[in-house]
Amino acid sequence: MVTPAGEAIGWDAIAAAACRLAPRLPGTGAILNLCEDRLAFLVLLLATAVGNRETVLPSDRSPGGLLAAGSIYGNATACYDSEDMARKVVAAALPGESFRPSFTGGDQDGELDLASIDDAPIVMFTSGSTGKPVPCVRALSFFRMGSEANAECMTEGLPPGAGIVATVPPYHMFGFELSVMAPLFRGGTVYSGRPFYPRDIAAALNTIDAPRILVVRPDHLGPRRPHRRDLA
Numbered sequence: 001m002v003t004p005a006g007e008a009i010g011w012d013a014i015a016a017a018a019c020r021l022a023p024r025l026p027g028t029g030a031i032l033n034l035c036e037d038r039l040a041f042l043v044l045l046l047a048t049a050v051g052n053r054e055t056v057l058p059s060d061r062s063p064g065g066l067l068a069a070g071s072i073y074g075n076a077t078a079c080y081d082s083e084d085m086a087r088k089v090v091a092a093a094l095p096g097e098s099f100r101p102s103f104t105g106g107d108q109d110g111e112l113d114l115a116s117i118d119d120a121p122i123v124m125f126t127s128g129s130t131g132k133p134v135p136c137v138r139a140l141s142f143f144r145m146g147s148e149a150n151a152e153c154m155t156e157g158l159p160p161g162a163g164i165v166a167t168v169p170p171y172h173m174f175g176f177e178l179s180v181m182a183p184l185f186r187g188g189t190v191y192s193g194r195p196f197y198p199r200d201i202a203a204a205l206n207t208i209d210a211p212r213i214l215v216v217r218p219d220h221l222g223p224r225r226p227h228r229r230d231l232a
Helices: 011-024 038-050 063-072 083-091 140-154 173-186 198-206
Strands: 031-033 055-057 077-080 096-098 121-125 135-139 163-166 212-215 229-231
Touching: 011 038, 031 038, 031 063, 038 055, 038 173, 063 083, 077 083, 083 096, 121 140, 135 140, 140 173, 163 173, 163 198, 173 212, 198 212
Parallel strands: 031 055, 031 077, 055 121, 077 096, 163 212
Antiparallel strands: 121 135, 212 229
16 A cells, blocks of 8 residues: 555555554444545554454444444444544544554564454445435455455456555445455555545556556446546
């Protein structure tokens, strides 16, 4: 994974950071993963799975949405990586803790067999378009299979390990499968940030070696056009 500062963080460092964090996770119940940066999101996701804790990914991250998620998972602890999210957690009166992954402990501090966390529970919520968002619990293996199918379509014709820059957040289904799960199980370099403005997107693409793709939205949510933009 490549950070907005251009720093490359490899799998060994990510796995070691997750293993070090797992026994130090706050609280005793579920973890509300509210991290916006994909690198922080991934380390926290893996640490929660290794620690046999449940990951909750609320799609509505307003104070009201967080309050609703907290009412369902009363013993959950929110972990976040931005001041804006910190304010929302406080407004929702949820127990929370700021999180930034640390990679200073060395890559030898832990090994992570992804097969060992295949059954880790992940909670995502429906959009709420037909009522209140409803939590849906799935095993990590469910998302792995979905991401592999999507990735096969999205990267058709590209060599293995093609890079990914995504404007979609890592906690929504599409962003979760294409910018977190797919590279986790299939390999590839991912830009950890979430660029929004054209200049930021261009800068993000320049940090990733070609070939790479830009993931912006599920194809069915916009005008009919090619579902993938290849960027050489």
